[in-house]
Amino acid sequence: MLNALFGKKTTMPAKDDALPGRADPIPTAEEHFxxxxxxxxxxxxxxxxxxxGMGCFWGVERKFWQLDGVWLTMVGYSAGLTPNPTxxxxCTGMTGQNEVVRVIYDPAVITYDDLLKVFWEGHDPTQGDxxxxDVGTQYRSxxxxxTDAQAEAAEASREVYAESLRGAGYGPITTEIKPATEFYFAEDYHQxxxxxxxxxxCGIGGTGVTCPIGLKA
Structure with missing residues (x-):
C-alpha cells in the first residue's frame, strides 16, 4: 500500500512539521456500496x-460490515494532525492520521463489547506502527x-486481553485508547x-488468541 513509494514512516510528526492539508473535505462515495x-x-x-484503527482499513471495514447489527461502515483518517488528508x-507519515473504520451499530443487536472482541481478535495489537x-504510523492500533462508557470498556478489555496475550507468549499491547477526534472520509475507491x-x-491478521470479552450468555 504505497510503502515502497513513500517509505516506512514510524515516527509521529511534530505539529509544526505535519502537512497542512486543506479546509474542505476530499470527495468520497455518496452511499455504502x-x-x-x-x-x-x-x-x-x-x-x-x-x-x-487496526491496520489496512480495507480488511478492517470488511470485518465490521459482516456483523449483524452493524448499520453502516466507512473508512477514513483520524487521530492525527492534518485536516482532510488524502x-x-x-502514506507519507507526515499527517499523523491513522487509517480507521467508523462503525454505526444497533446496541440492541450487537454490543460495544462485541465490537471490541472483533477488534482485538482481528489484528495483532502488539506490533506498534x-x-x-504494512508499516507506518497510519497502521497503528x-x-x-x-463516551465515558466506551473508554472504560476499552481500557478494561485491553487489560483482559493483555493477560491472554502474555500467556500465549506475546509482548505488550501497543494500542492507543483516546477520545475520538474528527473523522475525515477517505476517497471513494477506498470505501x-x-x-x-x-x-x-490486505495485510491484517490476528494472533489466534481468543479475547474473553463480548461473549453473549
Missing amino acids: LFHRPLKSPVPEGMEEATF YKET RQGN GIYTY QYLAKNPGGY
Missing part, C-alpha cells in the same frame, strides 16, 4: 458509533471512544474496497 445507505448519514436515533499524504507487511475488489490485498 453494500448497504445502499447514504455514507454521510447522521447516526440514527437509538444507534451508536465506534471508531477503530491517502497519498497519509505495523500490521504484517487504536480505539477512539465517544468498501474489498466488496468492490474481492481479491484485493
